[in-house]
Amino acid sequence: MSFSAWLELIASGLITGGIYALVALGLNLQYGLMRILNIAHGEFLMVGAFLTWMVQTSFGLSPLWMIPVSFGLLYVLGVAVHWLCFRRLTATSPNLDVFEARGLMVAFGLMFLVQNFISYVWGGDLRGYDYLTQPLAIPLPGGSAQFAVNKLVVFALALLFSGALILLLRTTLLGKGVRALMQSPTGAQLMGINTKRLHPMMFGIGLGLSGVAGCLLSMAYTISPSMGEPYTVTALIVITLGGFGSMGGALAGGLLLGVIEALGMHFTNPSLKALLSYVVFIGVLLLRPEGLFARKSRKA
Amino acid sequence: MNSRQFLIRDLLVLFGLTGWAVALPGFASEFIVSMALTCLMYIALSSSWALFCGTTRYLSLATSAFFGIGAYASAILLEQVSWSQAIALGALIAAAVAIVMGAAVLHLRGTYFAVLTFGMTELIRHAISYFEKTVTGTVGRVLMVVPERDTIYFTVLLLAVGTVALSIAIRRTRFGLAMLGIGADEQRAQTLGVNTRLVKIAGFALTAAVAGAVGAAMSVRWTYIDPHTVFNPFIGFQTVLIALIGGAATLWGPLIAAIVFSVLAETLRLQVPQVYMMSLGLLLILAVLYLPGGLASLRTETFRGWRDSFKAWWTETKDDLSGEAKRRKLRETQLRERRDVF
Numbered sequence: 212m213s214f215s216a217w218l219e220l221i222a223s224g225l226i227t228g229g230i231y232a233l234v235a236l237g238l239n240l241q242y243g244l245m246r247i248l249n250i251a252h253g254e255f256l257m258v259g260a261f262l263t264w265m266v267q268t269s270f271g272l273s274p275l276w277m278i279p280v281s282f283g284l285l286y287v288l289g290v291a292v293h294w295l296c297f298r299r300l301t302a303t304s305p306n307l308d309v310f311e312a313r314g315l316m317v318a319f320g321l322m323f324l325v326q327n328f329i330s331y332v333w334g335g336d337l338r339g340y341d342y343l344t345q346p347l348a349i350p351l352p353g354g355s356a357q358f359a360v361n362k363l364v365v366f367a368l369a370l371l372f373s374g375a376l377i378l379l380l381r382t383t384l385l386g387k388g389v390r391a392l393m394q395s396p397t398g399a400q401l402m403g404i405n406t407k408r409l410h411p412m413m414f415g416i417g418l419g420l421s422g423v424a425g426c427l428l429s430m431a432y433t434i435s436p437s438m439g440e441p442y443t444v445t446a447l448i449v450i451t452l453g454g455f456g457s458m459g460g461a462l463a464g465g466l467l468l469g470v471i472e473a474l475g476m477h478f479t480n481p482s483l484k485a486l487l488s489y490v491v492f493i494g495v496l497l498l499r500p501e502g503l504f505a506r507k508s509r510k511a
Numbered sequence: 512m513n514s515r516q517f518l519i520r521d522l523l524v525l526f527g528l529t530g531w532a533v534a535l536p537g538f539a540s541e542f543i544v545s546m547a548l549t550c551l552m553y554i555a556l557s558s559s560w561a562l563f564c565g566t567t568r569y570l571s572l573a574t575s576a577f578f579g580i581g582a583y584a585s586a587i588l589l590e591q592v593s594w595s596q597a598i599a600l601g602a603l604i605a606a607a608v609a610i611v612m613g614a615a616v617l618h619l620r621g622t623y624f625a626v627l628t629f630g631m632t633e634l635i636r637h638a639i640s641y642f643e644k645t646v647t648g649t650v651g652r653v654l655m656v657v658p659e660r661d662t663i664y665f666t667v668l669l670l671a672v673g674t675v676a677l678s679i680a681i682r683r684t685r686f687g688l689a690m691l692g693i694g695a696d697e698q699r700a701q702t703l704g705v706n707t708r709l710v711k712i713a714g715f716a717l718t719a720a721v722a723g724a725v726g727a728a729m730s731v732r733w734t735y736i737d738p739h740t741v742f743n744p745f746i747g748f749q750t751v752l753i754a755l756i757g758g759a760a761t762l763w764g765p766l767i768a769a770i771v772f773s774v775l776a777e778t779l780r781l782q783v784p785q786v787y788m789m790s791l792g793l794l795l796i797l798a799v800l801y802l803p804g805g806l807a808s809l810r811t812e813t814f815r816g817w818r819d820s821f822k823a824w825w826t827e828t829k830d831d832l833s834g835e836a837k838r839r840k841l842r843e844t845q846l847r848e849r850r851d852v853f
Contacts, residue, residue, distance in 0.1 A: 248622050299800050311622055312570060316755060316799045319748065323792030331785035444633065447626055486641055489634040496627050497615060 219357075220473055226362050228469020229369035230424060234442050235449035235461045236373055237420035243393050243456030244413050246307060247297060247314040251321035252446060253439030254329075255285055255418050259425025260434040261329055267340050267429075274342055274430050278368070281422040289418030292321065293411040301410075322439075330436035339433035365427045372423055373465075376416075377458050389413060393456055441485075448492040454502020464503065514683070521679050521762060528766075529672050536661055542777075548664055548732070550773035552725055555671040556746075557754040557765035559721035562678045563714040564751075565759030566690040570625040573612065575747030576632035577605040577719040581726025582741040583639065589656050589731070598666065598727045605723025606716040608635075613715040617708070620697075629744070636742035643738065651737030658731060666728045674721050678762055690714055752791060756798045758805020767806055 238252045259281040263274050296317050304310035346357045380386035388409060391399040400406055424442075428434070449468055453460025468488065475487040495503065512520070532551070536544050556574060564571050581601035589597045616627045643650055681687040689710045692700035701707050730736050753772055758764025772791070779787035798805065801817065830836040 248626070296796060296800060303800075303803075308621055312568070313799050313803070315570065315622060315625060317796050319752070320792040320795035320799070323748075323788050323795070325792075327785040327788040327792070331783070331789070444630075447630075451626075482641060482644060486634065486637040489630055489637060492630050493627065493634060496619075496623065496630070500619065500623060 220477055221470055222358070224470035224473030225466055226358070226366040226469070227472065228466035229366040229373075230428060230465075231442075231445050231449050231468055232373050232462045232465025233369040233424045233427070234421060235446040235453070235465050236376055236458060237417040237424070238443075238446045239450045239453070239456060239458065239461045240376070240389075240413055240420075241417040242450065243458075244389060245297070245314075245410055246311045247414070248311070248318065249321075249417070250315065250318040250443055251325055251439075252417070252421050253441070253443030254322050254325040255288070255439075256421040256425035256428070256442055257329060257434065257436060257439040258288075258325060259285060259422030260429040260438065261333060261338075261425075261436075262422075263426040263429045264338055264340060264434060265333075267342070274426060277426050278423055281426045282419040285422030286415040286419040289415035290411045292418070293414040296321075297410075297414070322443075326436055326439060333436070335436055337433045337435045339429070342430045359431070361431045365431050368427055369424070372420065373462050376420065377462065380458060385409075445488065448488055448495075451492060451495050451500075452503050457502060460502050467503075518679070518683065524763075525672065525675055525679070529668070532668050532672075533665075536664055544660070544664060546773055546777045548667055549776070550770055551664075551667045551671040552729055553750065553753055553769040553773060554766050555667065555674045555721055555725045556750040557757065557769055558671070558674045558678055559718045560750050561754045561757075561759045561761075561765045562674070562681060563690065563718040565754060565761075566687070566694050567711065567714060568694040569617070569620070569711070569715075570751070571628045571715070571718070572625055572744075572747050572751065573609075573628040573632050573719075574722050574750045575742055575744050576628075576635045577609060577722035578726035578729075578746055579636065579639070579738070579742035580605045580608055581723030581728075582730035582736055584723070585727035585730050586652050586654055586736055589654065594658055594662065594666075598724050601727025602720040602724035605726070606720040609716045609719030610712055613712040617711045617715065632742065632744065632747065636738050639742070640738040651735055654731055654734050654736070657734055663728060663732055667725065670721065670724055670728065675762070675766065677717075677721075682762070686710065686713070749791070752795050756794055756806060758807035761805060761807035764805045764807030771806075 234252065234256060238249060241247050241249050241252075262281050262284065263277040266272050266277055266280075267274050297314065300310060300313055300317065304313060342361050345360055347360050347363065348357050380389055388399065388404045391402065391404060392406065392409060396406070425434075428438075445468070449464040450461050451464075452468060453462070453464030468491065471491060472484055472488060476484050479487075532547065535547055539547070556578070560571070560574055563569070581598075581604070584601040584604045585597040588600055592600065612628070612631055616624060616631070619627060640650065643652075681690075689700065689705045689707075692703070692705055693707055693710065697707055726741065730741060733740065749772070753768045754765045756772075757766070757768025775790070776787055779790070802808065802813070827836075830839070
């Protein structure tokens with residue numbers, strides 16, 4: 212295999228990995244901050260994708276405009292969901308373990324609700340539209356590689372949004388508050404950080420990011436009401452790779468998983484793709500439950 | 512009532528229900544019997560799930576894996592062995608898989624355990640479909656040897672009754688108490704001399720054996736199986752849902768919920784399948800939020816509690832909207848200030 216073929220393979224892995232990272236970041240934000248393992252995360256991604264598809268096909272608006280719109284809509288939806296379900300759950304659960312188990316169940320219910328609502332409204336067909344599908348040749352040392360423009364746009368935007376979230380958490384006062392809450396909820400509350408304001412907001416941002424990811428996905432792939440679940444599972448794999456609650460880890464884990472899948476598919480067989488990611492997932496969970504990149508071991 | 516009277520009551524209820532179910536194929540239509548069969552399948556699955564997961568509070572999502580393993584076992588073996596042997600083998604293979612899986616994952620708790628069992632289910636499903644595609648060259652299997660409808664019905668009935676009887680019995684043994692202890696506080700149970708590892712693996716294998724047997728019995732009903740139908744994660748999800756909505760810690764909760772859901776499923780699924788699934792999701796959310804003990808924990812006091820909390824909420828909202836809360840605060844401040852003067 213030539214050098215440029217290697218590069219092309221790795222680049223295509225990185226492109227899928229970018230989306231994985233974006234989906235996983237939203238989920239990781241919710242789990243790391245509030246201990247809500249939102250199994251319905253992929254379903255909200257699907258909602259974002261369907262919104263973009265609907266607007267694109269009925270009004271001809273460029274999908275790029277839909278990125279802020281779907282972020283905003285899903286943000287509002289996220290705040291509403293948090294207000295309706297998780298606020299009461301926080302108030303009534305005796306401890307964090309019970310809260311986590313019940314939160315998982317509520318997320319299950321949401322998954323059923325959202326997925327079937329969408330398939331009730333729009334039907335279960337595969338859908339899609341064309342957007343910037345022409346190929347673009349990128350000169351590389353020792354040949355050139357061809358990529359569809361839309362996939363490159365998707366990759367760039369996914370990286371942009373992931374980077375923006377990480378910057379938001381690293382540099383702003385808001386991010387400092389969120390990180391403090393992740394480290395020690397009680398300590399942060401004693402320092403005057405308002406959980407009642409931050410939790411719905413971060414839940415909303417998590418859902419908003421999944422809406423953005425869905426919007427990006429609809430530019431390059433076909434969409435259907437059942438598309439969400441594989442992405443939820445992938446996001447779970449990614450956050451196990453990167454460590455629960457670690458944002459940089461999720462970004463690196465997403466890109467890594469994309470490359471692993473691309474390489475594995477090339478060298479074995481495309482039907483092994485799902486098998487491969489589950490093997491990685493279970494292997495990591497069993498051997499290093501604190502994540503691949505964790506420096507010191509924390510109690511799982 | 513003391514525990515002996517409870518035992519007698521439970522056994523009598525079970526006996527009555529069994530008699531009813533035995534008589535059903537004699538007079539009911541084809542449609543009703545097929546509905547009852549689905550109902551019995553979910554009774555067996557969710558009661559066995561609650562037997563281990565409800566008491567120890569380990570949330571397993573692997574039911575569909577064991578169900579699928581049982582289904583495949585009977586599909587492959589039924590041409591060589593008899594009906595009852597095929598079911599026993601299905602249960603055995605599922606239990607063996609559960610022992611291996613349990614030994615690997617049962618030291619993890621909470622969300623990790625739930626996610627990991629789900630991952631393993633998907634892994635088994637993908638592995639079997641890959642194996643079928645590359646080695647045998649087909650995706651699905653057609654079952655040639657199919658027993659009578661009544662044979663399937665009575666087998667599943669036997670399994671369902673057996674599972675409920677088993678949970679009645681296990682509740683009264685040291686093993687059941689050990690599982691309850693693990694659910695309450697695992698470290699304390701360990702300190703008090705319970706071999707938690709062994710108990711957990713045994714309980715998990717027991718659940719898996721029932722699920723495997725049910726899968727083995729149900730596979731012949733479809734006459735054509737492929738990994739996508741028998742390893743359908745939906746079977747596992749629905750089992751968990753039914754057990755939780757009914758009340759995973761109770762004996763009769765899963766049974767009540769299974770009956771309710773089968774009726775709901777058959778009436779709604781044909782016309783609007785999505786509405787059925789949506790109501791399932793909505794009910795689960797409502798149950799977790801407002802009735803954490805499940806349907807079986809519903810008492811008159813529960814309604815009274817809901818009414819009281821609704822009343823409190825309504826008064827609060829009304830006061831907020833009409834400015835009464837603000838005025839009350841102002842009055843209190845004024846009162847305090849007046850006191851400070853003297």
